[in-house]
Amino acid sequence: MICCKGVCKSFSEKQVLSGIDFDINSGEIFGLLGPSGAGKTTLIKILTGQLSSDKGSVSVFDKEVSSLSGEDKKSIGIMMDQFGVYERLSCRDNLKIFADIYGVPHDRIRDTLEQVGLKDAEYRSAANLSKGMRARLALARVFMHSPKLIFLDEPTGGLDPQTMRQIHRIILEKKEKGCTVFLTTHNMEEAYKLCDRVALLNEGVIVEHGAPEDICRKYNHQKTIKMHFSSGEDIQMPHSPESAERISRLLSEGRIETIHSSEPTLETVFLELTGRKLEEDE
Ligand SMILES: Nc1ncnc2c1ncn2[C@@H]1O[C@H](COP(=O)(O)OP(=O)(O)O)[C@@H](O)[C@H]1O
């Protein structure tokens, strides 16, 4: 669906992307995970043809981005910084503008608002929406014309947990319908939950990529099993054949309340690889 090879980009003297390579398969949710300033927005702009790269190539639908046809572009939906919401217009009229641009019949507007939980706000002006509702309106705009490929730049940035969950549900529904999604985030829990594969971006370089579970397993250096006993005690045992008998006995005696393996989170992996946190304290 997307093939990105050796993409480099500098702004004046500053190198922002240094040789980015990845492929995105049809039907997957691919997450570009990195802290603020890593180069995520720059890369999304290059992938969507809003900015050209200095070096390397990007193809979408097996074509160079610069040579996509009008029809191809209609199969793409883009949300950057929740742009495209007109404050003075109602939710309905906001979507009407895009329906007209994309040649979508107006009777789809209500369905689209319903999909993002904004049916009751159809005639409310965008200026009177909460932050979470506005984010969902921006998302509705992306889906208006049923695109096959969707780019979302930090779709849940700065939103409350409930809106975040709603947006996750909407994105997963789109995937179920066969959409391919490219999203950026600096939230590792979001990446772990939503993405089939992620690339960890730091200072313009992909430092690791793969399925979130595989990445976490790969950096599981400790290989321990952590248990919490009903008595309140916490213990750790090595992940080894010698522990098996003991754990089995403890389990059959009903003494174990919880049992966990010790894989790191994506956040910990990122810290190990870069010495930086994904979500830096502001
Ligand atoms: N148009 C621009 N001109 C100069 N520098 C830019 C421009 N756009 C982005 N940058 C710089 O590129 C780096 C990466 O920015 P960006 O892609 O927005 O990162 P992210 O989206 O991961 O936060 C930052 O240091 C930013 O200041």
Ligand SMILES: [Mg+2]
């Ligand atoms: Mg950004």
